[in-house]
Amino acid sequence: MAAKKLKRQSEQFYSSPEPKRKKIDQEADRCATAFYSQPCESLAKALLGCTLVRETSPTLRLTATIVETEAYLGGEDKAAHSYNGKRTPRNEAMYMDPGTCYVYSVYGTHSCVNVSSLGEGAAVLIRALEPVTGVENMYTRRKSAKKDKDLCNGPAKLCQALDIDKTLNKVDLTSCACLWVEPRSHDLADDDIVCTGRVGVNYAGTEWSNKHLRFYVKGNRCVSRL
DNA sequence: CTAAGGATTTGCT
DNA sequence: GCAAATCCTTAGA
Numbered sequence: 057m058a059a060k061k062l063k064r065q066s067e068q069f070y071s072s073p074e075p076k077r078k079k080i081d082q083e084a085d086r087c088a089t090a091f092y093s094q095p096c097e098s099l100a101k102a103l104l105g106c107t108l109v110r111e112t113s114p115t116l117r118l119t120a121t122i123v124e125t126e127a128y129l130g131g132e133d134k135a136a137h138s139y140n141g142k143r144t145p146r147n148e149a150m151y152m153d154p155g156t157c158y159v160y161s162v163y164g165t166h167s168c169v170n171v172s173s174l175g176e177g178a179a180v181l182i183r184a185l186e187p188v189t190g191v192e193n194m195y196t197r198r199k200s201a202k203k204d205k206d207l208c209n210g211p212a213k214l215c216q217a218l219d220i221d222k223t224l225n226k227v228d229l230t231s232c233a234c235l236w237v238e239p240r241s242h243d244l245a246d247d248d249i250v251c252t253g254r255v256g257v258n259y260a261g262t263e264w265s266n267k268h269l270r271f272y273v274k275g276n277r278c279v280s281r282l
Numbered sequence: 283c284t285a286a287g288g289a290t291t292t293g294c295t
Numbered sequence: 296g297c298a299a300a301t302c303c304t305t306a307g308a
Binding site: 168210 | 304306
């Protein structure tokens, strides 16, 4: 009986457009609204060590550990797309509920993925992952990657590896059935988190590019740069 | 180091 | 409306 119901739900689920899919059963472990509802810097650090899960088909699940993030605060933060409360069609997701996915394209060909946090226009950029499952499939999209650590060691690389593009903009990570985050399976001490200036934001001036709003797991081979 | 690349925004007419 | 400048990057000299 239950199995039949689940099968029907599953069929409905996979026949609807991917970004619109809602979860059909209890995920074993998925970060919920309470997790995302924390200040940007705090969420950026909390995401380290968590698992980003991307289901691209009924039979293919890609997972990778988050090892590098950056906080974009909105308001005074000149590096943020939402600087000074600016709203555009592009950055709407930054103002949506905590746990909303913000995917934007940069330099034309590349996508980057962020997670909305608590605060107006505040979001966390995911900069690097350590691949865990579905590695072979990642290589099919990451043509130039020679080693596993090259698959996801950059914000646009990870999007390509996990097949994340703008069709996933504005999805709710707490309910989307094809993309979500799972909590840390192991503890991560504060001592193992390195804080530095953010990458690629020199246009914002030294004050904001040097602020320690970039976080990565100390010693991890998959971070985008030293 | 530089070129590529196209979506997005801005600043005009 | 259209043209120009900008860009949270990557791959490959």
